[in-house]
Amino acid sequence: MTHEIPAPITGTHLIEWGYRPGPAFAALLARANTARANGMDMAHIRALLAADRPSPPPPHLPLQREGDVPLHISIRAENPDETDNLNDVLATMREVLRTPTAQAGAIMPDACPSGPLGTIAVGGIVATRNAIHPGMHSADICCSVMMTDLGAADPKMVLDAASTMTHFGRGGRRDGNRFAVEPDLLDAFRANPFLRREKTLHIARSHMGTQGDGNHFLFVGRSRSTGHTVMVTHHGSRGPGGQLYKAGMEVAERYRQQLSPATLPRNAWIPADGPDGRAYWEALQLVRRWTRANHTVLHHAISTAVQADVVERFWNEHNFVFRRNGLFYHGKGATPAWGDHAGDACGKMIIPLNMAEPVLIVRGKDAAHGLGFAPHGAGRNFTRTEHRRRMGAIPPAALLAAETRGLDIRFYGGEVDTSELPSAYKRADTVLRQIDEYGLAEIEDYIDPFGCIMAGNTPCPDRNSRDRAA
Structure with a gap:
């Protein structure tokens, strides 16, 4: 058949x-x-x-229309420079808020642009749904300030001790001049896919007890309310944070290409509910823990050296992501102003202005129109380059003397960085007035300046070594 x-x-x-x-x-x-x-x-x-045919990929998420996402504005221009600055801030934030994940945005009195159009502004906050955006906390993850009340300690002794113990500039400390990192923290780094690289582990060890460059500082002053000497440090997560940012941006870019190619690369995101998002969130918390330790080791070493009685110590971050009511709040140069934003939050915050003005100790008001945030400092009205141009041919030392009369200002690298002088920043009285006008925080104390240490313009390797490893 x-x-x-x-x-x-x-x-x-x-x-x-x-x-x-x-x-x-x-x-x-x-x-x-x-x-x-x-x-x-x-x-x-x-x-x-x-x-067995795979499901077709979901359609790409389009950008939102300009104006569809609310932008809360807690800043007012008071002169032509501030008007130009504010217009630039509004333009870039409106572009940021076209990102598909954005739910709301806000800007603080210290707001200023921080990159090309569509880059979150310094003093900017963006709330997103199910999305962590590495570009919105920036490479300087967990940039933060810590204060220690040193009681009756002599402020000059504190500044002298700090000058020998802190470390500004590129790179880290060599063996024999390092502060220890808790072994369980390093173990947690090794267990996290974003932090386990040997380079990240190396710089987590060598960068502990370092402050970097730019606008980071160590400030010493006196409390108006108690007369006590107070030390304030400002810096972030250094190399470990930089490595996490780089890895996060690479993963976020892969998702951007899959989910929303129209989104600007700088606003790419990692879906928070997936394995990458959970691992990245955990990595952020580990880097936050490292950064707090980075402040603490310096505060402990200096307070011990001057035999001070530590009365109080607290800190707060301003380049980070916070989870609240089902949303992720990205603060770029903005300080969370609600009391339980973290397990170690105490309700009080630190807001520095410039080297010649008091550091503010405030209590946040959790203002809805600020998305719960307050300013992180004074901000700028123009770039560092423009400030240097405006200073003309006046010698940097003369500018420093004129703007900081009576203060003990030290540059770790030996050369004055004029872009960090008070004139490079927004007027302190403007920021103070607008904090009150917009109901963002209540000032509890002023720490009047005695002096400070900053990086300066020249390379600043470890003073006991020429190691400048990244």
Whole structure:
């Protein structure tokens, strides 16, 4: 008895069934024709192939229309420079808020641009749903301030001790001049996919007890309310944070290409509910813990050196992501102003202004129009380059003397950085007035300046070494 050989299934059939020609066609045809030779009819073969066919990718998320996401404004321009600055801030934040995940935005009295159009502004906050945006906390993850009340300690002794113990500039400390990192913290780094690289572990050790460069500082002053000497440090997570930012941006870019190619690369995100998002959130918390330790080791070493009685110590961050009421709040140069934003929060915050003005100790008001945030400092009205241009040919030392009369200002690298002088920043009285005007925080104390240490313009390797490892 002769059996009729069924006609083969061809690529034409697959195209009619909705498949696109490509490398997978050969395997599909082989499977279909094996089933055909075994007597399966065309309808069942089509169903067989469809059962294993991957679901089509979801459609790309489009940008939101400008104005669809609310932007809360807690800043007012009072002169032409501030008007130009505010217009730039509004333009960039409106572009940021077109990102598909954005739910709301806000800007603080210290707001200023921080990059190309569409980059979150310093003094900017963006709330997102199910999304962590590495570019919105920036490379300086967990940039933060810590204060220690040193009681009756002599402020000059404190500043002298700090000058020998802190470390500004690129790189870290060599063996023999390092502060220890808690072993369990390093173990936690090793267990996290974003932090386990050997380079990250190396700089987590060598950068402990370092402050970096730019606007980071060590400030000593006196409390108006108690007369006590107070030390304040300002810096972030240094190399470990920089490495996490780089790794986070790489992962976020992969998601951007899959989910929303129209989104600016600087606003790419990691879905928070997936394994990458959970691992990145955990990595942020570990880097936060490292950063707090980075402040604490310096405060402990200096207070011990001057034999001070520590009355109080607290800190707060301003380049970070906070989770609240189902949303992720990205603060770039903005300070969370609600009391339980973290387990170690005490309700009080530190807001520095410039080296010649008091550091403010405030209590946040959790203002809804500020998305619960307060300013982190004074901010700038123009770039460092523009400030240097405006200073003209006046020698940096003369500028420093004129702007900080009576204060003990030290530059670790030996050369004055004029872009960190008080004139480079927004007017302190403007920021103070607008904090009150917009109801963002209540001032509890002023720490009047005695002096401070900053990085300065020249390279600042470890003073006991020339190690400048990244």
